[in-house]
Amino acid sequence: MLPRGSAGMQHLLPEIFDVCATCHPNATCDEKTDGSGGFTCNCMYGFVGNGRTYCEDKDECQTSSYNICGRHTACHNTYGSFYCTCLSGYSPSNNMAIFIPNDGTYCHDIDECKVQGICGEGGRCRNKPGFFECECQIGYQVQNGSVPFHPRRDQAFCKEVDCGEPPVFPYSIRRWTKNRKMGSKVFYDCDVGFHNTGTESISVCTANGKWKHPNVLCQAKCGAVPEVPYSEIVWQNDSMALHRCMNGYYNPGGNNRSVCGHNGQWNTTMHCKELDYGINDIHVFNEKCLRWKAGTNSGKKEDYKVCVHKYFGKMYIFSRILSVINSALFLLQMVFIGVRDYQKIFRDERRRYFSSSAARPEVCLDLLPATNYTVNITTMSALTSTITTINTSIPAPPVPEVTYRDVESPLPTLWLRRSTCSLDPICLYEVFVMPVEGTLVFDCNSPRTPHFFNQGSCHGEYIAAQIQLKDVGKEMNFTIGDQQYYGQFYNAPLENGKDYSIVLRTVCQWGQVRPKRSYKMHYMYHL
Structure with a gap:
């Protein structure tokens, strides 16, 4: 019999919670390891999450801080797991197509050179980590490419060296087995009546597919070089000589060389002729x-x-x-x-x-x-x-650049700009002043010009100045009528209200030659 009130107490006991019933489908329910008793949800291997509300796939190929599959491998992720494969040129140690690294499998290099003839005829294989390359053996040359080459990737291949036809030299014959491969030899003999003045007589087929050219020079045996009168030999060998005429003689057109011909005779056309001076x-x-x-x-x-x-x-x-x-x-x-x-x-x-x-x-x-x-x-x-x-004569002297300057002065001022030259020591400037009255005629080239030294006797045209070019720089200012002496000429004052023509003349004097050039301007003077 239960004690009073026992039925009510049984009704008040708490309901026991089942943790394992809440675990995610990709999780397991495991007993706690901390000694507290009870159970907990843990995501299965290959998944990450809280074990109850979510367990997502773990990408081992990305989350690992190192290459989880090892060296020379490729990692492939799967749902809840992953697997490994070897890179091209490498093979797994377990001889399986795929592997998991925790079974001790690793990838080692494949030695492709063990495959017979992998580089083709005349090719030599060189194994490299993860790949191989080819080069040609001695006696072969690469075709359609360069070395090293890969027979599967490139179109290149090795072909046996063929030097083709050997060279031909004048007045010689070839002794040859018709072999054109590398190392083949051709022997040269000079024709009857000729001898080899070169240094070699054998041609060899080289590894680059070309015949090595020997120095074969077959020359006729002509004997002593003929003498040319009034000349001397400056150089000679068994087949050629160079002549030079002696002092007082010259070669009027013949060849100064004597050449030993294929017929065994010297060919000489030079002769020396006495010089006729004068x-x-x-x-x-x-x-x-x-x-x-x-x-x-x-x-x-x-x-x-x-x-x-x-x-x-x-x-x-x-x-x-x-x-x-x-x-x-x-x-x-x-x-x-x-x-x-x-x-x-x-x-x-x-x-x-x-x-x-x-x-x-x-x-x-x-x-x-x-x-x-x-x-x-x-x-x-x-x-x-x-x-x-x-x-030599004097050229026409250059005319300076002349500009009239309007300055604050009652007198006209000329600005002259010129270029100096080597004739300056014999040249000068002459300034003419001519009243304009009726028709004015002035011959600039005439050596006869009026002189004027006294202002009181100023009548008609006169020379106002004569200036040596050697005393003038690149430019100068000249004022008409400034009452100064220039050379032996007086620059007389101008009369008010008259029109004047001003002529600037360049004169150079050397012996009896006296070329001149002039520049003329019109000026009206008013007080």
Whole structure:
């Protein structure tokens, strides 16, 4: 019999909670390991989560901090698990297509070179970690590619070396087995009457597929080199000789080589002819050019050589132009020296070598203006000389840039701008003042000009100033009528209310030559 109230107490006992009934389908219900008793839900291997509400797939290939499958492998994730495979060129140690690393399986290199003929005929295999490559054996060359090559990836292959037809040399025969492979040899023998003056007589087929060219030079046996009168031999061997005419002689056109022909005879066309020297009837034209009558050595080819030296004050200029000159040619030397009496420090000295086959040679020189030149022409072989002189003229002097300046002054002012040149020591400016009354005629080139020294006798045109160019810089201002003396001329004052023509003339004087150029402007003067 139960005690009073026992039925009610049984009704109040708590209901026991079943943890295992709440576990996720991908979880297991395990007894707790902490000694507290009871059970807990844990996700199965290959899943992660709280064991009750979710257990998701674990990607072992991504979550691991290292390559879970090991070296030379590829990891493949599956639902709740994973598996491993070896990379191309490697094989698993368990000889299975797939494996799990915890069974001790690893991937080792495949030695493809164990496969017979994997690189093809003439190929040599070299194993590498995870792959292999091919190269050609000695006696073979790669085709359609370069070495190293891969027969499965590239179109390249090895082909036996073939040097083709061996070279042919004049006046020789070949002794050959018709073999064109690497290492094959061809022997050369000179024809009857010839001998090899080269250093080799064997041609070899090399690894690059080409015949090594020997130095085979079959020359006829011609004996001693023939003598050419009035010449000397400067070089020779068994098949060729070079001749040179002696001093006082020249080669009028024959070949200066003697060649041993295939018939065993020397071929010689050179002969030496005595030189006929002379420089006659020298003539100067165009101020800078010379013409004369040469000797009778016609038909002779000529080259050129020019050496130039110039001295102008402290400035030194050196220019040199050279060309190859045949030592057998007839050569002339020209020395010309130029001086200026108005410029004592000036000196133009040059030397020129040249040749000519013309009966009347001509040469033009780059001479400077307003200079006296002495020209000496010498035949280099005979050392005979002829001297002549050339006097170059003065070119028309440059006109300066002239501008009228309106300044705060009752007198007109001219502004002159010019460029200096080497003729300045013999040139000057002349300023003419001419009242405009009726028709004015003024010959700028006339050397006769009126003089005026006294203001009280100012009638008609007059020279107001004469200024040496050597005393003028690049520019200057000149005021008409400033009552100053310029040279020996008086710059007289202008009369009020008159029109004037102002002429600026540049004059250069050297000997009897006096070229002039002028600049004219009109000016009306009012007080």
